[in-house]
Amino acid sequence: MHPAKSVIFFTTASGAGYGLLALLIAATIGGLFPADFWLAFAGYALSYVLITAGLLSSTFHLGHPERAWRALTQWRSSWLSREGVMAIFTFLPTGLYGLHHLFFPDLLPGVMALVGGVGIFACIVTVYCTAMIYASLKPVHAWSNGYVPMGYLLLALMTGSVLLNSLLVAFGYAATLVILLAVAALVAALIWKVAYWRFLDSTKSISTPESATGLGEFGSVKLFEAPHTEANYLMKEMGFQIARKHAAALRKIALGAGFILPVILILVGLYLGGIGLIAASLLAVIVMAIGIVTERWLFFAEARHTVGLYYGASHA
């Protein structure tokens, strides 16, 4: 699949945003969040900036962004529509909760905890919907599997917790629980990612050139001539292929930068303390961002669509 910049940015940024937002609310409800207005403000602002920028960027690749509102109509069948609806809905409870947290912390605590809970749930559902856009695409073997929704949720948790951690650190707080959470999420996501790649490398789509053409009973099927000598939309969009060597190198970068280095940096920061802690935590975010963008790029680039079977791919 063609790795479109806007879509990569959308899934990584909004994922991190929802992760951070959900954690902020959870921490507050759990009473673990420091009572620091500017910290909270920065937290909510960062979440919303990430979420909104992500959502906006996802409309950039639309042919008709001005009609984007129509995408809210088909929630009964379309995960993309559900995601849109959820994204908008999520602003409500989380926004309410955020306003409450920042400005009216004492108002209706019980009710607001409930609202917060709904918000957290909405964040999770939104991320899940995003994941399901991909996971529901049967023609893409790399996506239509249980790893994908789990991965989206894990990555949201991971990026959100690493962001929260560095926020806390930057404001001079160091919450062990958050550190633990971040490290645990990083490790869990790492395990997930490795498992996902194993899955990818050891399985293939149930569709083959033989099933795509129905000619299997006559022998093995190989493309002789494509319909066009130059690439068409389908090939540009869905026929994207990455060389194995290239992919292996990128996987290393994704693993290193996305998961391993952030763990090390967080731990090293913990050991260093002070300014070192701040620097290491911020660095962890930057490194992680590079790693996750790479991971996301690979998520598309390594995904093969069944349409490739009609254009010479030996498997999908």
Next chain:
Amino acid sequence: MKDGIAARDPRVDTSPVVSDEVKFTTCYMCACRCGIKVHLKDNKVRYIEGNPDHPVNRGVLCAKGSAGIMQQNSPAKLKKPLLRVGERGEGKFKEIEWDEALELATGWLQEVRGDDPARLAFFTGRDQSQSFTGWWAKQFGTRNFAAHGGFCSVNMAAAGLYSIGGSFWEFGEPDWDLTKYFLMFGVAEDHDSNPIKMGLGKLKTRGDAKFVSVNPVRSGYSSIADEWLGITPGTDGLFVMAIIHELLRAEKIDWEYLKRYTNASWLVVQAEGEAEHGLFARNATGTPLVATPDGKLLPLSDRKADPVLVGSYTLPSGQTAVPAFQLMAERYLSEEYNPDAVAARVGIEAKTIRRIAAEIAEAAFEQEITLDIPWTDWAGRPQQKMIGRPVSMHAMRGISAHSNGFHTCRAIHLLQMLIGSIDVPGGFRHKPPYPKPCPPGPLPAGQETAANTPLDGMPLGFPKGPEDLLVDEAGNPKRIDKAYSWEYPLSAHGLMHSVIHNAWAGEPQEIDVLFMYMANMGWNSSMNVPDTIRYLTDKKPDGSYKIPKFIYSDAYHSETVAFADLVLPDTTYLERWDCISLLDRPISSAHGAADAIRQPILAPGRDVRPFQDVMLDLGVRLSLPGFVTEDGSALYPGGYSDYIVHHERTPDIGPLGGWRGEDGSGQGRGAANEAQLDAYIANGCFWEKKFTPEQSYYKFANKSYLEEAVHMGWLAMPGPVVMEIYSETMQKFRLAAEGHGRRQPPDHLRGRVADFFDPLPLWYAPFADADIDKGPGYPLHAVTQRPMHMYHSWGSQNAWLRQITARNPIFLHADMAREKDIADGDWVWINSPHGRVKAQAKLMRGVNRNTIWTWNAIGKRKGAWNLKEGAPEATKGFLLNHIISELLPPREDGYRYSNSDPVTGQAAWYDLRVNIEKCAAAEFGETEPMYDAQGPADLDAPPDILRYGADLKGEESSLAPVAMKDWIGNRAENAAGATGIAPGHGNQTTERHKKEKE
């Protein structure tokens, strides 16, 4: 469908108004000439579909035809006459007015005509008006005229016309409805583009026939063949002769057919060394003699004669004679043609050859067809039925484009004659005006040319013996292309591929004006592109061009335009009158005679003129007889449409056969009819006269048909057309070479003529093989195929077609590629003895292991066809033509023959031998050789985006939507195979279908 009215779906308009006008005309996206219905909206083409009533295509339309919109919309359309301002080849021009262009051309031509008209070489390419252009040349007085047939498929035409009085090409077709066994040799697309596709569809759907394709490549038609035989190029003759060997040995031949309809029984004089050797024994009146079982010799005309096909007889002269059949049988029964002996060379296992022979025999004789159609033979003998041998064959350029193609094609015809399958039910069927006598009609004219004098006949014809050659006293060629010379005696279509070289070399003559029309001779239709470019641009020491003046007419910005001094821009096929005439290359089918017109349905909107109008205008300016009245004014002031209606070649016979006579009731014959074109237009721009069942088969000996043919002017006399298994004409040339007769070849050509003028089909290795066998190693054969969706060079300016093929790889067998470490996408050098060209490899399996191939005419010169910089056609696409030589390697004395068949002069494109090697990594990326870009010829830059049709969407109509209906491809055939399917012809109107049933 019973119900099925589309409910109104507010989201889609199911009943838009499609067009404001529908006009019929004839497609010219290729030479097949299908009938089309053009939907027009706001004077733009909205949609083109096949004309369901048209005899050629019955409603279907191929990819090219469907892309007509984009041909009309091409940014490469020339806009105005052009006068060269730069050097030849640069493509720098200035636009001039038509008057200036025509004055200039008239001046050049006038001078030539006043001196020696033969100093004009007038050659046309995609000939659809050859009877007109040939007549123009005749009236001008030059013998140096031909069309593209010489480099195309004259081997097929000549071999057919000298053997069976008709030919493959598009002049005959398998009996698609009845054939049980269809052998196709070397056809990728053919001129009969849609008819062949329709026929194959029918035949395969019927399911009771076997289709065998003999072709080094398994693509296109070969992919749907029941059996594909991946033959080694150039060896089909051997393959066919081995089949003949098998059939003869098993006596699976049609004795009666051979006796009645061929010259198998004619006695051939056997008198080695004498002047009559190998000629037919004749009585005093010249009638051939045959022998009867009791040993009597009777003239063929004796109705009582029941001739025998074997034996040895003594003639009154004392000479011995044997029936032609026996000579034939002796030759092919020889062990030389045993399948075991030929298998390795042919690349087909002996047991397969034997099996194919057995299958042919089984289909011909065990599946014999009998139609209860009484008919009368030419001699008035009533026949009760029509016997059919349901084996049909078709062959084209895979046979034709080899230097042994004439004989190979003749061998195929011999095979057909042996099993009695020509023009019989289930066999190969002639299309009118064929069959004609073997050889047909006129001799080539132009023995003499004189200032300001027309020729005494049409420049192209069919020599019947050495006397008819166009050679001087010393035996040297008279024509610029050396056609009808001892080198290529039966070159019935000329040798267009030799013209530019010979004009440059001044051999056999110099010319002043080269005038070409509709042939991309500066590129894909020349063998040897690099040298052709050199010939066109080479200068004499005084700085003038060796080929002094070059006038060219094209409709588009082709490569050849860049070399012309004066460019006469033509219209597109939707903008002019054209005439598809029975005098020329008609569109008849085996079911009847047909001709057609093209009518202008769009205004050009540019300053271009139909070429035929221009030729008429030039004729008037030059005061050519037949073009002007006595007072010097135009005889056809209305232009070409005027000519089409009023011109008569012989009294009452003109370009069009339909609606003749003042009242329009004449068919084939009749006075000019002022309303003729209207009648054509009203009938969808074509005319068809169907045969009665009685006239439909055995046309060569069928009284009813023969009389009709005389009436229509196709035959001079209603006598039979005797097919020739043995060619006396060929023997006459051989005798001359052996020292007999008044006209003999010069000594240096005696051996060549004697060798190749064998009265019986012969196989010899293609010439290129002979040299390669001596030389360093060109183990591979290289051939091209036509893509079904591209017509030679024109497709690449077509925004839709070029999206299908914008570059061409070189296809190789995967095993062979692996040996050479070549992978898909690698760049390779293809080396021939003549040069090298770089291409990108594509591996496949369905190809003869020693053959590589590519799609023809995709490669383009940079800047041509108004394509933009970087167009893959110019950077990745390539032509094999760069490495084909138009000349054979020098003979011992240095003389070089054309790379052509020695009988017909047919260009031997597919003789090409090559080797390949992988390029160094640094050489990957672009094809070579690469020429500088040619100039844009004042055309506007092509658009970056095309939104054609955005403004042609229809308004909703007030009519209620209608029920849709089932539509089954090949309905009738499917109905026979699967129960419950409504019979019918998917591709025809119900009206027509009803009529046919009646």
Next chain:
Amino acid sequence: MTSLPKEPPKKKLGLVIDLDICVGCHACAVNCKEWNSGGHSAPMTDTDPYGADPTGVWFNRIHSFEVENEETGGRTVNFPKSCLHCDDAPCVTVCPTGASYKREEDGIVLVNADHCIGCKLCSWACPYGAREYDEDAGVMKKCTLCVDKIYNPNLPEESRVPACVSTCPVGARSFGDLGDPDSDVSRLVASRGGYDLMPEQECRPTNKYLPPRPKKQGGEGQTAPELMPVSDSSAGVIARWVDRFLSA
């Protein structure tokens, strides 16, 4: 709505493509492009039509495959493909706007260009590569089954057929109601063993493909008896004829 019709449409219009006789000529693809250039989804935009990277909107494309088999030898199969008008069309269910829909009246899957936001998701969801994004117009397009032709009273009866069907020179394409087991097309499918592409993708395509028929190739199923020479030598053959035909 974007959900599939509640009741699967009874009438299922679709195409039947006969791989036994398709010669891969591209006629259907080009004629389709031509019809649709002024049709429901007009224009069929082409970008860089005369340049280095020409590409455009096509509703039908012709692939060709080589099928290799050690035992029976290989074959080449030409393979046209357009939208299969699936019963369980994922391109419809993923569409967030409802622009992509399946008609209840006849099962045709269409895009409403006025509502499409050009998110391309449907093209990802279609396993067959049957959706065509028009970059210039910013909307998805696709085979309409010539919905503006087959019911169109402005056209003569013989033209009310999908463009690709009426134009196919070999007759490899058929059109009709595959929901009606008694229709001509259904009978054709039944008699020839018509099949679905990628059934494992569970889209339940309406269009059917007829498989290439067994080749009458090699010695298999050969009915022709071997030819028996009438004599061992060529001279013998001719001598036999002389004996047979000459009375003297």
